Structures are given as structure tokens and as C-alpha cells.
Amino acid sequence: MKTRTVQDVSALPTFGYGPAASIWWGTAAFMMLEGTGFVLVAATYLYLAVVNPHWPPTGEPPGLLWSTLLTIALLASAWPNQLAKRSGERADLPATRLNLVVMSAIGFLILALRAMEFTTLNVRWDTNAYGSIVWVILGLHTTHIITDLGDTVVLAVLMFTAHGRGKRFSDVSDNAFYWYFVILTWLPLYLLLYFVPRL
Amino acid sequence: MFWFFGHPEVYIIFLPATGMVSSIVVAFSRRPMFGYLGLVLSLISVAFLSFGLWVHHMFVTGLPQLGASFFTASSMLIAIPNGLQIFCWLATIWMGRPILRVPMLFVLGFFFIFVIGGLTGVMVASVPLDTQVHDTYFVVAHLHYVLIGGAVFPLLGAVYFWFPKVTGRLMSERLGKWHFWMALIGFNAAFFPMHILGLRGMPRRIYTYLPGVGWDDLNLFVTVGALLLFLSFAGFLWNMLASLRSGEVARDDPWDAGTLEWAVSSPPPVYNFARVPVVTGREPLWTERESLPVVAGLSVNAREILVTTVTEATPSLREASPDPSIWPFTAAIAVTIAFIASIFTPWAVVWGGALIGATLIGWFWPKALHEDEQ
Numbered sequence: 169m170k171t172r173t174v175q176d177v178s179a180l181p182t183f184g185y186g187p188a189a190s191i192w193w194g195t196a197a198f199m200m201l202e203g204t205g206f207v208l209v210a211a212t213y214l215y216l217a218v219v220n221p222h223w224p225p226t227g228e229p230p231g232l233l234w235s236t237l238l239t240i241a242l243l244a245s246a247w248p249n250q251l252a253k254r255s256g257e258r259a260d261l262p263a264t265r266l267n268l269v270v271m272s273a274i275g276f277l278i279l280a281l282r283a284m285e286f287t288t289l290n291v292r293w294d295t296n297a298y299g300s301i302v303w304v305i306l307g308l309h310t311t312h313i314i315t316d317l318g319d320t321v322v323l324a325v326l327m328f329t330a331h332g333r334g335k336r337f338s339d340v341s342d343n344a345f346y347w348y349f350v351i352l353t354w355l356p357l358y359l360l361l362y363f364v365p366r367l
Numbered sequence: 368m369f370w371f372f373g374h375p376e377v378y379i380i381f382l383p384a385t386g387m388v389s390s391i392v393v394a395f396s397r398r399p400m401f402g403y404l405g406l407v408l409s410l411i412s413v414a415f416l417s418f419g420l421w422v423h424h425m426f427v428t429g430l431p432q433l434g435a436s437f438f439t440a441s442s443m444l445i446a447i448p449n450g451l452q453i454f455c456w457l458a459t460i461w462m463g464r465p466i467l468r469v470p471m472l473f474v475l476g477f478f479f480i481f482v483i484g485g486l487t488g489v490m491v492a493s494v495p496l497d498t499q500v501h502d503t504y505f506v507v508a509h510l511h512y513v514l515i516g517g518a519v520f521p522l523l524g525a526v527y528f529w530f531p532k533v534t535g536r537l538m539s540e541r542l543g544k545w546h547f548w549m550a551l552i553g554f555n556a557a558f559f560p561m562h563i564l565g566l567r568g569m570p571r572r573i574y575t576y577l578p579g580v581g582w583d584d585l586n587l588f589v590t591v592g593a594l595l596l597f598l599s600f601a602g603f604l605w606n607m608l609a610s611l612r613s614g615e616v617a618r619d620d621p622w623d624a625g626t627l628e629w630a631v632s633s634p635p636p637v638y639n640f641a642r643v644p645v646v647t648g649r650e651p652l653w654t655e656r657e658s659l660p661v662v663a664g665l666s667v668n669a670r671e672i673l674v675t676t677v678t679e680a681t682p683s684l685r686e687a688s689p690d691p692s693i694w695p696f697t698a699a700i701a702v703t704i705a706f707i708a709s710i711f712t713p714w715a716v717v718w719g720g721a722l723i724g725a726t727l728i729g730w731f732w733p734k735a736l737h738e739d740e741q
Contacts, residue, residue: 169630170658174645178664180685188683322728331733
């Protein structure tokens with residue numbers, strides 16, 4: 169069939185930010201999937217809490233020190249995260265490099281706090297159903313920290329190579345978007361794991 | 368548990384057929400689909416409802432009365448969206464100018480057979496009737512009317528419909544008509560008497576029975592019908608092979624259909640479209656008879672895709688698309704290794720995760736500078 173040109177797209181940009189980029193939709197869909205995962209494990213936790221006469225069955229709730237430090241660190245990381253997002257959106261290469269290095273360091277610090285948190289749960293994963301679900305919830309959230317930290321480190325390295333331009337600034341913004349998900353999902357989980365056993 | 372999978376599976380077989388029927392009905396009625404929105408919504412509701420009626424396979428296992436009532440209601444309920452689809456297709460044909468080529472004949476055969484299967488479906492949705500005909504040939508008749516009618520006939524129509532697009536040659540219309548009539552008569556001769564056999568008490572899953580119980584004549588008739596059905600398929604295979612070698616050469620759009628696949632040559636080039644077509648309606652080739660409106664401006668020396676806005680589909684970006692790469696394959700291998708090893712040691716989840724992460728980083732690492740271009 170013969171064709172006739174009705175539109176010329178050669179002037180269109182090759183990358184966009186937020187909902188204009190297809191990666192943003194992938195990230196949003198991933199959040200929905202993983203958010204459903206968090207809802208499922210939280211529902212399992214609450215179900216077990218309802219059917220057990222004593223909660224926690226071991227009598228000793230998990231320790232508050234490291235988990236609270238981690239929560240504060242996560243909340244505080246929202247600020248450098250927002251700086252990283254903005255520098256990506258401005259396509260400001262020096263600022264993006266700096267912010268990504270800072271966010272990588274913060275990620276490792278938070279991972280270290282999480283490692284300490286695992287030592288004060290006061291229950292092993294194979295002790296009872298309570299222990300299993302606590303480890304599953306904390307493990308699931310840790311997987312998200314590791315995923316975003318891996319992404320941040322790779323992007324930070326990338327920004328110091330010849331690829332640190334164009335579409336990669338959009339990736340920086342999406343990576344920061346995902347870190348907000350890591351922060352926001354932690355808050356209800358923190359209340360669930362540390363304060364439901366103290367009710 | 369089997370039926371929790373098994374019943375939706377029936378609809379998973381049926382749903383692609385509804386898409387084929389919709390394509391063929393529109394192409395041969397020479398008009399757009401009647402009630403398109405209702406048709407799409409009923410498709411979605413069939414997909415949704417299909418997960419909530421599997422218990423009707425287990426009515427004789429001794430269910431609580433509430434369970435029996437609920438699953439009777441949901442089984443009958445699914446007849447409503449299915450019926451709505453049938454009425455949309457019939458209204459499209461009614462208000463169009465139908466052309467009775469072979470693909471359309473198979474669609475008409477689908478209506479005839481599938482509606483009968485649907486009606487017996489509503490019958491067996493009711494617990495007393497289901498208890499009566501459970502494990503008899505009535506159920507065998509019902510399921511073949513639904514599946515052969517609902518999936519095989521549309522599929523055969525689809526083979527005749529898209530054969531010229533895939534191979535560049537049309538299938539023989541004369542042999543196709545023979546195939547259709549032999550299949551329609553053979554199928555009904557083979558399966559309709561099974562309703563009566565079932566009502567006369569013939570159980571399923573038997574290979575023989577005592578003479579003189581009143582099933583002999585009908586079973587002989589069924590055998591003759593099955594033979595006719597078999598012969599029709601032998602003719603179909605012969606038609607496919609012969610047409611592949613020496614069938615009439617197909618134009619780009621041998622049926623004057625309206626959808627985009629008919630704008631490219633038969634068979635299509637590997638790249639499908641040299642330029643991205645601009646679509647203004649559901650049958651773009653009917654609105655643009657002379658020439659196809661296209662978009663220009665995508666790179667011709669690098670892979671690019673056009674990204675559009677979500678609802679209005681206004682072009683917004685020319686995004687670079689990656690070149691062929693071995694990395695996805697290595698990632699698949701890493702996942703396989705991690706999963707298999709995790710059967711033997713839980714630590715495989717940890718080191719396997721690192722391995723998968725490494726292959727993913729290799730996959731997503733930009734390969735060429737044009738991929739992250741301004």
C-alpha cells in the first residue's frame with residue numbers, strides 16, 4: 169500500500185522524565201506488584217497474630233534500637249534523594265555525580281543498620297511461625313534496599329563514564345522515585361513488626 | 368484443585384477464539400463492530416467470572432447447599448456476557464453486507480455449535496439436572512459442543528483467513544467449502560446423538576457395553592459422523608499443502624479487510640512497516656483507502672521506537688532501542704542455575720542472586736553511545 173507522511177517526529181526529544189518515560193511506568197508497575205507482596209505478608213502476620221493466644225509467642229518483642237535508628241536514617245535519606253532526583257532532572261552532571269555517591273554511601277549505611285537489626289529480632293526464622301513471618305517481612309524489605317542500592321551504585325559509576333548523559337539523567341530520577349517506595353513501605357512495616365507485639 | 372485450574376483453562380482456550388471471530392465478522396460484514404465497548408467489557412467479565420465457577424464440576428461430591436447455590440448462580444451468570452458477545456456479532460452481521468467466504472462460514476458454524484453447547488451448559492449448571500447427567504455422555508456432548516464449537520471452528524476460520532497473509536497464497540475456496548460442510552455435518556452427527564445417549568444413561572469413559580441396552584444404533588451413527596469429521600480434516604490438510612505449493616497468489620488485502628496487517632505485503636516483510644502508521648479508527652484501511660498515513664522522522668541507521676502519551680497516543684519521544692545482545696540469555700542461564708541449586712542449598716539464593724544481578728547489570732549497561740543520546 170502506498171504511504172503518505174502526515175507527521176514528522178524527528179524533532180522529538182529522545183528521553184523524557186516521569187510518566188513521559190516508559191521506564192517510569194515499569195517502575196510504577198513494579199511498585200504495585202511489590203506493594204501487593206508487602207500487603208500479603210502483612211496480612212499473614214496479622215492473621216498469625218490473631219490466631220495465636222500470645223503475641224509474640226516467645227514473649228519477647230524485637231529490639232527497638234537498631235530498627236528505630238534505621239527508620240530515622242531512611243526518613244532522613246529522603247532529602248539527599250530529592251536532591252539527586254532534582255539534579256537528574258536538571259541534567260546537572262557534577263551535582264548528579266555527587267548526589268549519587270552520597271546516596272550510595274547512605275544505602276550502605278542503611279544496609280549496615282539493617283544487618284544490626286537482624287541480630288536483635290529475639291527470634292530465629294525456624295523457631296515458629298512468628299519467627300518465619302518476621303524474617304520474611306524484614307527479608308523482603310531488605311531485598312528492596314539491596315535492589316535500589318545496586319541500581320544507585322551502577323548509575324553512580326555510569327555517570328562517571330562517557331554514558332553519563334541524555335537518557336541516564338532520566339534513569340537517575342526514576343531510581344530516586346523507587347527509593348521513595350522503599351522509604352514509604354518501611355513505615356507501616358516498622359509499626360507492624362515493632363509495635364503490634366507491644367500492644 | 369484441578370478444577371480451580373481446569374475451568375479457567377477452558378475460557379483461556381476460548382478467549383483467543385473470540386478475538387478471531389471478531390476480526391472475521393467485521394472483515395466479512397463490511398462494517399465496524401456493533402457494540403464494541405459492550406463486547407470488550409463482556410470479554411473482560413468472562414475472564415473474571417471464569418475463576419468463580421469451577422466448583423460446578425464437583426456438584427456430586429457432597430457440597431454444602433450454599434456452595435451449590437452460589438456456583439449454580441455463577442455458572443449461569445457467565446452465559447450473560449457470552450450471550451452479549453454473540454448478539455453483538457449477530458447484530459454486526461445483520462446490519463452489514465455479509466460475504467459468505469470460507470472463514471465466515473466457519474464463524475457461522477461456530478455460532479450454531481457454540482450456542483447449543485452454551486444452552487446445555489446452562490442446563491448442567493443446575494444441580495438437580497447435573498446430578499442426573501453426571502458422568503454420562505450428555506456431558507461429553509456438552510463439552511465438545513463448547514470446545515469444538517467455541518475454539519476449533521473459529522481457529523479453522525482463522526487459518527483460512529490469515530493463511531494468505533502468512534504464506535502469500537490463498538487456500539482453495541472450493542475445497543474449503545467442502546471442508547466446512549463435511550465438518551459441520553460430521554461434527555453434529557458425531558456429537559448430537561451423545562446428548563440422547565447420555566439421557567438414556569450411557570456412562571462416560573467406557574470402551575464397550577452389553578448389547579441390547581438401547582445404545583447400539585446411535586453409537587453406530589456417532590461412529591459414521593466421526594468418520595465424516597475425520598475425512599473433512601484430511602481434506603483440510605490436503606488443501607493447506609496444495610495451496611502452499613500452487614494456491615492463488617494473494618494480494619496485500621485479499622478480503623478487503625480493514626485492519627493494519629492487510630496494509631503490508633503477503634507475506635509481510637520482517638520489519639512489518641517501513642514507517643509507523645498513523646491510525647485514526649479501528650479499521651484504518653477502510654478510512655484511508657488510497658494511501659496509508661505514516662510518521663516520518665525516526666532514525667534510519669539506529670533502532671528507535673516511538674513513545675506516545677498514554678491516553679491520547681500523541682508522539683512524545685523517539686527512544687533508542689537496544690541492539691541484539693547475548694546478555695538476556697546469560698541472565699536466563701543464571702536464573703536457571705540459581706533456581707536449580709536452591710533445591711540443594713538455600714545459600715544458592717544468595718550467591719545466585721549476586722550472579723543474576725551481575726548478568727542484569729551487563730544487560731542494562733549501555734552498549735553504544737547512541738542509546739543514551741540527547
